[in-house]
Amino acid sequence: MLFHVRMDVNLPPDLDPAVRADLVSREKARAVELQEKGVWPQLWRIVGEYANFSIFDVSSNDELHDLLTSLPLFPYLKIQVTPLATHPSKI
Amino acid sequence: MLFHVRMDVNLPPDLDPAVRADLVSREKARAVELQEKGVWPQLWRIVGEYANFSIFDVSSNDELHDLLTSLPLFPYLKIQVTPLATHPSKI
Amino acid sequence: MLFHVRMDVNLPPDLDPAVRADLVSREKARAVELQEKGVWPQLWRIVGEYANFSIFDVSSNDELHDLLTSLPLFPYLKIQVTPLATHPSKI
Amino acid sequence: MLFHVRMDVNLPPDLDPAVRADLVSREKARAVELQEKGVWPQLWRIVGEYANFSIFDVSSNDELHDLLTSLPLFPYLKIQVTPLATHPSKI
Amino acid sequence: MLFHVRMDVNLPPDLDPAVRADLVSREKARAVELQEKGVWPQLWRIVGEYANFSIFDVSSNDELHDLLTSLPLFPYLKIQVTPLATHPSKI
Amino acid sequence: MLFHVRMDVNLPPDLDPAVRADLVSREKARAVELQEKGVWPQLWRIVGEYANFSIFDVSSNDELHDLLTSLPLFPYLKIQVTPLATHPSKI
Amino acid sequence: MLFHVRMDVNLPPDLDPAVRADLVSREKARAVELQEKGVWPQLWRIVGEYANFSIFDVSSNDELHDLLTSLPLFPYLKIQVTPLATHPSKI
Amino acid sequence: MLFHVRMDVNLPPDLDPAVRADLVSREKARAVELQEKGVWPQLWRIVGEYANFSIFDVSSNDELHDLLTSLPLFPYLKIQVTPLATHPSKI
Amino acid sequence: MLFHVRMDVNLPPDLDPAVRADLVSREKARAVELQEKGVWPQLWRIVGEYANFSIFDVSSNDELHDLLTSLPLFPYLKIQVTPLATHPSKI
Amino acid sequence: MLFHVRMDVNLPPDLDPAVRADLVSREKARAVELQEKGVWPQLWRIVGEYANFSIFDVSSNDELHDLLTSLPLFPYLKIQVTPLATHPSKI
Numbered sequence: 001m002l003f004h005v006r007m008d009v010n011l012p013p014d015l016d017p018a019v020r021a022d023l024v025s026r027e028k029a030r031a032v033e034l035q036e037k038g039v040w041p042q043l044w045r046i047v048g049e050y051a052n053f054s055i056f057d058v059s060s061n062d063e064l065h066d067l068l069t070s071l072p073l074f075p076y077l078k079i080q081v082t083p084l085a086t087h088p089s090k091i
Numbered sequence: 092m093l094f095h096v097r098m099d100v101n102l103p104p105d106l107d108p109a110v111r112a113d114l115v116s117r118e119k120a121r122a123v124e125l126q127e128k129g130v131w132p133q134l135w136r137i138v139g140e141y142a143n144f145s146i147f148d149v150s151s152n153d154e155l156h157d158l159l160t161s162l163p164l165f166p167y168l169k170i171q172v173t174p175l176a177t178h179p180s181k182i
Numbered sequence: 183m184l185f186h187v188r189m190d191v192n193l194p195p196d197l198d199p200a201v202r203a204d205l206v207s208r209e210k211a212r213a214v215e216l217q218e219k220g221v222w223p224q225l226w227r228i229v230g231e232y233a234n235f236s237i238f239d240v241s242s243n244d245e246l247h248d249l250l251t252s253l254p255l256f257p258y259l260k261i262q263v264t265p266l267a268t269h270p271s272k273i
Numbered sequence: 274m275l276f277h278v279r280m281d282v283n284l285p286p287d288l289d290p291a292v293r294a295d296l297v298s299r300e301k302a303r304a305v306e307l308q309e310k311g312v313w314p315q316l317w318r319i320v321g322e323y324a325n326f327s328i329f330d331v332s333s334n335d336e337l338h339d340l341l342t343s344l345p346l347f348p349y350l351k352i353q354v355t356p357l358a359t360h361p362s363k364i
Numbered sequence: 365m366l367f368h369v370r371m372d373v374n375l376p377p378d379l380d381p382a383v384r385a386d387l388v389s390r391e392k393a394r395a396v397e398l399q400e401k402g403v404w405p406q407l408w409r410i411v412g413e414y415a416n417f418s419i420f421d422v423s424s425n426d427e428l429h430d431l432l433t434s435l436p437l438f439p440y441l442k443i444q445v446t447p448l449a450t451h452p453s454k455i
Numbered sequence: 456m457l458f459h460v461r462m463d464v465n466l467p468p469d470l471d472p473a474v475r476a477d478l479v480s481r482e483k484a485r486a487v488e489l490q491e492k493g494v495w496p497q498l499w500r501i502v503g504e505y506a507n508f509s510i511f512d513v514s515s516n517d518e519l520h521d522l523l524t525s526l527p528l529f530p531y532l533k534i535q536v537t538p539l540a541t542h543p544s545k546i
Numbered sequence: 547m548l549f550h551v552r553m554d555v556n557l558p559p560d561l562d563p564a565v566r567a568d569l570v571s572r573e574k575a576r577a578v579e580l581q582e583k584g585v586w587p588q589l590w591r592i593v594g595e596y597a598n599f600s601i602f603d604v605s606s607n608d609e610l611h612d613l614l615t616s617l618p619l620f621p622y623l624k625i626q627v628t629p630l631a632t633h634p635s636k637i
Numbered sequence: 638m639l640f641h642v643r644m645d646v647n648l649p650p651d652l653d654p655a656v657r658a659d660l661v662s663r664e665k666a667r668a669v670e671l672q673e674k675g676v677w678p679q680l681w682r683i684v685g686e687y688a689n690f691s692i693f694d695v696s697s698n699d700e701l702h703d704l705l706t707s708l709p710l711f712p713y714l715k716i717q718v719t720p721l722a723t724h725p726s727k728i
Numbered sequence: 729m730l731f732h733v734r735m736d737v738n739l740p741p742d743l744d745p746a747v748r749a750d751l752v753s754r755e756k757a758r759a760v761e762l763q764e765k766g767v768w769p770q771l772w773r774i775v776g777e778y779a780n781f782s783i784f785d786v787s788s789n790d791e792l793h794d795l796l797t798s799l800p801l802f803p804y805l806k807i808q809v810t811p812l813a814t815h816p817s818k819i
Numbered sequence: 820m821l822f823h824v825r826m827d828v829n830l831p832p833d834l835d836p837a838v839r840a841d842l843v844s845r846e847k848a849r850a851v852e853l854q855e856k857g858v859w860p861q862l863w864r865i866v867g868e869y870a871n872f873s874i875f876d877v878s879s880n881d882e883l884h885d886l887l888t889s890l891p892l893f894p895y896l897k898i899q900v901t902p903l904a905t906h907p908s909k910i
Contacts, residue, residue: 284530286530286531318520320458320516320519320520320523320536321460321519321520321523321524321534321535321536322534322536
């Protein structure tokens with residue numbers, strides 16, 4: 001079951017660089033892990049913004065919420081979730 | 092799996108009264124049918140508006156989309172769907 | 183008398199972890215207490231957000247305001263209240 | 274129990290003048306009736322707009338919804354209801 | 365001459381409790397004083413928010429501005445003023 | 456007493472040209488009349504829009520509302536009124 | 547080069563059913579054709595709305611504009627285009 | 638003196654095709670004429686929309702307003718004008 | 729050439745009082761100076777807000793930008809500029 | 820391939836002046852460099868705002884994203900990118 005997700009990252013510019021580097025590194029590791037598990041099949045950067053559009057493929061709303069809140073950057077994310085259905089013109 | 096849905100009904104004031112009555116009557120019948128099936132467990136009128144907040148309980152996004160587009164009033168509805176997860180403080 | 187409430191929690195990411203843990207723990211205790219009293223019958227997490235949709239069942243506006251401002255997280259909450267009426271198609 | 278209500282009237286400029294006059298006249302009669310019953314204690318015109326701020330005094334959300342939908346202009350109104358509580362500094 | 369005023373209070377959650385208590389206490393005293401003078405005849409709390417709807421009765425725009433900026437909480441208030449006129453259906 | 460007013464004119468493009476010409480001509484005559492009376496001292500076109508910023512000088516909110524609703528284009532206007540006070544830096 | 551596109555379809559409810567059926571049928575044929583050419587690789591229905599999220603894969607902005615305006619439903623579409631870049635965490 | 642202008646074209650889908658063709662043809666002729674005069678030096682289509690971003694180079698606000706209202710499509714345009722200044726980093 | 733300007737002042741409530749007093753005093757001096765030069769002919773306080781509506785009379789966009797950025801409060805201002813043209817009904 | 824970019828600079832007023840001067844100086848150097856390379860052909864200041872409208876000319880979305888995130892001020896920028904196509908009336 002697919003969900004469209006927009007994430008905007010709001011890291012304060014004056015965040016301690018070591019804290020920031022650690023957060024970003026752990027975020028990347030988690031993103032790779034979730035892609036490899038197949039639950040985060042699509043991920044694009046929005047040009048000019050520290051933000052992404054993503055597609056998640058999960059079996060329930062609860063699973064999706066658990067995945068999103070497991071992201072190390074979650075406290076700094078503004079997330080907007082949109083449920084997707086099959087499009088009748090999709091080949 | 093639960094979804095929060097807001098529906099705003101935009102029937103033009105100059106709609107033919109017979110067409111309107113037929114639409115509203117068929118909408119009510121469909122709403123009753125979906126409640127009886129257990130997929131539309133909650134339904135409230137928003138005070139002062141021709142709008143409702145609803146809870147749907149379905150097994151997939153596709154099922155929810157099919158249910159919502161099956162409503163006779165669908166062409167006149169503005170619908171906003173929000174996926175719900177279990178709240179950690181829910182007893 | 184039912185009210186629809188959306189609460190968005192805005193805890194600063196740099197809040198002292200002990201203060202945060204205490205706030206969240208007291209919030210949960212209060213949420214359980216109000217559910218047990220029957221005034222907070224429904225409570226859902228919005229997927230991907232630190233936010234909830236709730237239904238409150240109270241006998242007056244004043245009672246609702248007192249309940250909401252009694253929440254330990256109140257200073258960090260953005261709350262939007264919508265009064266609900268019986269829907270004519272509700273079975 | 275008090276509610277703050279904003280009503281914006283959207284009558285199409287090309288509405289038949291007789292229909293319009295009838296609607297406005299019946300709206301006024303209903304507004305007078307509800308004021309005399311004590312349920313619509315305050316009513317002000319917003320300067321420069323075909324809109325009003327009102328205070329309603331009712332015993333339930335359902336009563337308020339019934340009153341608002343009983344207004345002859347209801348199909349042309351955009352209504353926003355805000356529940357009010359006693360202010361702690363009110364003398 | 366009547367004005368509708370919405371005030372939203374934005375006190376930072378980490379404000380020194382003594383400073384906060386002093387501000388709130390002086391605000392209340394000033395609110396009482398202005399009500400007793402008859403210039404602030406109506407004052408309601410918006411349910412679930414640290415905000416109010418108020419009616420002011422003053423003889424000029426300058427007088428209203430002076431009153432609002434005299435409030436001890438003014439630096440923390442977001443204020444929106446709407447001039448009111450007599451409603452033709454008011455009894 | 457001064458008020459800042461923004462007016463946006465929404466004449467439908469397919470309005471009968473004679474009706475339109477009559478409306479615009481009567482609007483202009485009324486605008487001239489109100490300027491000559493001194494109640495509409497300032498009036499500017501917003502570049503690229505069928506809209507204006509205006510300053511009205513009236514003795515009460517009711518007088519302003521009567522003036523604005525007396526405009527022949529009133530049914531086609533979106534009007535936003537802002538009360539003005541003396542600026543402390545005005546020479 | 548990838549672009550994220552949101553399309554909202556605004557077909558008037560009173561559109562002639564034959565005109566509507568023809569439009570929708572030609573839209574579907576064109577959507578299939580563009581998918582087969584590989585320029586419209588992803589296409590999802592937004593649950594509860596007559597809208598879609600799409601991914602287009604084109605070699606230039608001009609090509610994308612030509613594709614979008616070639617859609618039979620174009621006069622009824624509200625389209626929002628967002629350019630996408632490679633995400634650094636994409637595997 | 639430069640101005641940034643966004644124009645959104647709102648032609649009703651059911652406009653008579655001959656009227657539409659005439660409008661669009663006259664608009665194009667006028668756009669060419671203004672470019673040749675040097676007052677409309679830049680003009681781009683916004684991808685996926687019936688809209689443009691433009692740069693106008695005029696000697697006064699009045700001249701710009703006259704140019705914009707001289708466009709045959711003006712009654713169907715939503716126009717937003719932003720004055721531009723020299724950027725300190727411009728080479 | 730006239731421009732309509734709205735300025736909203738956002739001074740942090742916890743700004744050092746001496747810094748604040750100095751800023752406000754220098755802002756006032758600059759405002760007086762620009763009024764005396766004739767480039768800032770109108771200036772009104774918006775009732776209930778730390779904001780103003782102003783009219784500037786300058787010979788170019790660059791001059792206006794230089795004037796606005798010369799204001800001591802500029803780093804704390806949200807400024808919105810609207811170019812004005814002569815209104816055809818102005819007497 | 821052209822893109823329209825709006826950048827709003829949000830430097831905190833209390834930023835260390837030396838840090839600020841360094842950021843602004845490096846930003847200017849980078850802006851000059853990108854203009855000289857031909858990828859940033861247009862750049863205008865928005866009157867009254869610490870913001871600009873720009874045109875970028877790049878060969879791909881990825882190139883544009885790399886350029887924008889290479890700006891020294893990037894952590895303080897709100898950026899909005901709009902892809903541009905050739906306008907049919909452009910001479």
